Amino acid sequence: MRQRKIRLFLIAYLLPALTIYTVFMILPILQSMRYSLYTGTGIRPDQFVGFGNYVKLFTQFPFRLRFFNVLKNNVLFFIMVSVSQNVFGFVLAVLLTRRFKGRRFFRSLFFVPTALSVIVVGFVFKLILNPVWGVFDRMLRSLGLEALIRPWLGDPALALPILSLVTAWHFVGIPIIFFTAGIDGISDDIIEAGRIDGVSVWGEVRHILLPMLKPIIGIVTILTFVGNFSEFEIVYSMETVYGNPEYATDVFGSFFYRTAFGTVMNNVNDVGLGAALASIMFLIIFVGVLFFLRITRRET
């Protein structure tokens, strides 16, 4: 009897989310995924090409150049952002959960960048790094480090790392809120017990925090991974949708956008090819998510 009641509750609890999600997200996207088997210049491609679009992306010139380039860039971007944003965010979260005055103020302050639109963040950093009137170069000069000055956003080797750092500046608030929520949720008893045993801060981190926060580390990593591999707003606002310079900052998101929607300089778009690219992106992300879920699963 109770089993029936519980089953009803399960359905009731799951239904709202399932419905909204399926109707407004899954169905429209699935309908468009169909187009990956078609080609044509209209907004609804109508020439059937089977797997032609996929073959195109992997083998045809110059699409394969673009494809493998964005794959490489995205992996690098993800690694750089994970380190500069999430690792550093974790460190800050540990610091922000110590007991000291003004801790709430710092938590709010470090969140402010995350609340900004990516457009203004991109623009501000472009001002700072501008080769003609930027303050960054001026600062280097005043420190006698003029030899280190480069065309920051124009150097294909430097542009992507710089974008990673800007992304980290922008979104460090995210790991901070996740990890502070997680650390705050760890019972005081456990921490006290550790302190009594004479554990140092570093020990506390290694033996208590990290293991207990594994699921949250997993969530943060997954969200970062997924975000990196599908978004491109920072590229768009700092290096145009082409991933300047010389496609060095081109990522899956920008490549997808250009392909599916066209650009100002080239108004032709190919929805079919875009859909194929989205399918491939989906597979890559899916594998990645599975991987991260597995290695951060906590053994209870």
Next chain:
Amino acid sequence: MRGAAKRVSLRGLLYLVLGAQSLVVLFPLWLMFNSSLKASRQIFRDPFGLPNPVFWKNYLKLFVQQSYERYFLNSIGVSVVSLLLIVVVTSLAAYAIGKYRFRGNQQIFFYFLIGLMLPIRLGTINIMQMFIRVNLYNNLLSLIAIYTAMGIPAGILIFTGFIREIPDELRDSARIDGYGETGIFLRIIVPLLTPAIVVVAVYNLIPIWNDFWFPLILINRDELMTVPLATARLFGKHETDYGLLFAILSAAAIPPIALFVTLSRYFIKGLTAGAIKG
């Protein structure tokens, strides 16, 4: 003696790191705000100097010329309702997924996660047609529907993670006390999920608040525009008023920050510890 010195030096290190990060955070913020008070050309002529003259006109233009209070209201309305829906709907579903064993549990979880891996923009034309067909074009409800749907995957991921951390004993003892499922959910689970609720709300707030794509596609009437859409109109093909742009983007940052500060009050540590102990 050594212990105390060690504590002092650790404390010193803490303030050093926090201070450095504060500077790193504050400088670009100051630059943004500083630029918002300049005439457009001065931003490039003298990016790091103080505004001269102080160009209040940028902010005045917001409300006199551009009637931004309407756009702010629209954005706030859409964001708040979407966040509420996301939190309610995903916490319920995550509770079912995280705490109950049933056939298809894993599959449903992954089904929800798929939304994180697909670009919603691919479905643009279908989404647009769907809303036009049910007469919701030029209607903010369409935005709420989309944003709620988009927030569900991350919400499920986050809530499920936090819910799994809640010990089963709590639920079992509540059941013995005679509480029904809903009672358990509202009285035991939700209070323990408060930090997660804040995380889900804040995590979704930013993309919803700053989104300009769906308003672009689903709205063309001026009085229904959201802040990002109205702001996009300021980008000229060749000429842009950057001072005005900075002013708007600075002002637009305030509601999300305000919401965060308000919500983070619920991040109180004692709440969780007490419940687990009891």
Next chain:
Amino acid sequence: MKRSQVVAVMLVLLLSGALAFAGGKQEPQTAGGQKVVLRYTSLRTEDVERENRINAEFTKKYPGIQIKFEPIKNSEYDTALKTSLETGVGADIVILRSYDGGRQIYDAGYIYELGDLVPNIQSDFTANSVATWATEDGTIYGVPYFGSITGIWYNQEVFDQYSLKEPATWDEFIALCRSLKQNGETVLAHGTNEQWVLTETLLCTVGPNFYGGEKTRQALINGEIKYTDPRFVKAYNKIKELVEFFPPNYQAIDYVTMQQMFMNGQAAMWIAGSWELGVIRDAGLEVGWFGPPVEKKGDRMQYAFYADLGLGLNKATKHKDEAVQFLRWVASPQHASLLANELPGMFPPMKVKFEISDPVALEIVQIAQRADVDTTGQLMWEKLSRQEPSGETLQLEAVQKFLNGTWSAQQAVEYVQKGLDTWYYE
């Protein structure tokens, strides 16, 4: 606490409902005698005030018709246009990009043919501009709106300071650059960070004099020559000669930086479009303009003057007659004068005479009318960019990598040709 939360939720849901109903209200339909409002969408968001002034003149002439100018950010314009036209919520009058951009819209069946509706297009506009919004068999689907010219702006003060004359040949131009550089001036406000400026305002501005201008462009389109032709290599190498006059760290200089450098008087010259005149006037800068220098004295100058944007009529419009009236007015000399004066530096490509009040704008367009000048357009915009990998996309990449030193001129042109080979010659 629970009850007040429930109340709060209720209130918020009510608020959303209120918002929704506020949005759902229908626009008041026109009952006899009331104004017809035509929606006019564009990608030039900076023109709102100017267009409103121009279009107010139309309403003066036709009091029952009002024009609502609703521009959309340039980078999202194409998507917004296509999706709105496809789903039936598009504007009545739409801006069309040149060549294939506009052709797509016509091919998809979204816009009317205008040959009969606006009969003076063929007769009153330049042949090139009409062809920009017409099919091969002469079906016209767009009214040419304005054309752009690209050339070299210079800061009048700097030129006066060093008593410089406008150069006519390339050697004179280089010598002028050199002397400015020796005097410590920043010569050219240029960088390679943003791709489109490298093709639109560099390669296809000073390049045509070296790759053979309009004749060569036509030959490329017809397949008579390939992009690997030595003419193009020559043009590439010529523009490379200018790189030594770019500011240091030019790889990181983007379009906005170039524009602001020149406007702030921080550079002597800027190879750019006539459309900048509006910004220049707002900045109060004293400027001069000269056309691209020729290779040797006596050569005909190849001057880039091309139709940029046109206007189309949405088939789904509910006010066809009024919209046609508007388009006819747009195709008139009266409108051309208004446009040329409100948007200095944009030139309606009309054969018929119209007024231009700005002296520099006049100077710019008069060069095109000289006997020793041929007009030409952007290399890759006609036909060569119909499909990916489009000529323009390939060219953008090639020029950037070439100027940055990553590729040689030979590698650059071979890359472009290889891309074109995959689809263009079938």
